[in-house]
Amino acid sequence: MTPEREQRLLQVLRRRQPDLTLIADKVHKPRNMAALVRNCDAVGIPKMHVVKPDHEYRRYRGTSRGSDRWVESVVHSTLTEAVDAVRAQGMKIYAAHLSDTAVDFHDVDYTVPCAILMGAEKAGISEEAAQAADLHITVPMMGMVESLNVSTAAGIILIEAQRQRKLAGLYELDRMPAEVIARHMFESRYQ
């Protein structure tokens, strides 16, 4: 790693948002997982939560563009486990879910500690996941098709979270634990 890139990594790590995360609930296509990780990196999420699909689970492949090196994934066997993990960190849970009670994703406060919960390609958000959430949020649709691709929907919501957090100055706070930064900087030399 060049000194310039090392500087860049340090700067990126200092902007990381430990109180923002994403939960992927049984998303099973590797390319969607890869795109989700890439979205997380782009808005400064240091750690995401992955609930394993029932059948297959291959690690992402394709187009994460190396972002899985920079975003940690915690794999859970059940949704409850993932929910408990983010609740333990005091996070609200916003489920991206086209339910009757869902609100427009623009009208939500993402500057509070929060987890964005994304559903699977076909099944969407499970009944259990819908209930576990504090709020259902929706990206408005004006066409014939009723949903977006999961990673597109996540990107749209996360970039709104980024916009709000930038306005609130949350990218200037240098909130990552020093030892996490040190570990990343160390590893970057040997990978």
Added chain:
Amino acid sequence: MTPEREQRLLQVLRRRQPDLTLIADKVHKPRNMAALVRNCDAVGIPKMHVVKPDHEYRRYRGTSRGSDRWVESVVHSTLTEAVDAVRAQGMKIYAAHLSDTAVDFHDVDYTVPCAILMGAEKAGISEEAAQAADLHITVPMMGMVESLNVSTAAGIILIEAQRQRKLAGLYELDRMPAEVIARHMFESRYQ
């Protein structure tokens, strides 16, 4: 098609935005093309422009969720052809391009007639395309990876266009030519 779905189709067609479009400049992965079409449908784009990649061009496959039935694609052999087509309709061209002169995509007016120009997976926006554009727009990145997936970036920009156009009342104007609506309604009975 059930009468309910027919009603829905009519409603959707009436909200279509003839002065908003997308140009995909040599995007070659069918799944990305499929996701782009799906995004267009979601914000009410009736017709998109596709510049053929140099090598392969297969029709989309995968996850357009049938949106290619509702969004027309005009295929061009060169970018110039696509640019001429949208200019002839009085549209501005906003290139999604991470150049030095790019502005944050939030700070752009999408209520004027405009085309969003998206670059290819690896090559991005060509020099020629960058020059043809009125403005370069960028989705801010806070991580290590330097770009988003092309369909995610398009979704983010188009949903902002949708938000602005909704505020401006542009989804209430019923601007699609009657014969286009009639043709869709007719075809929907026989497909």
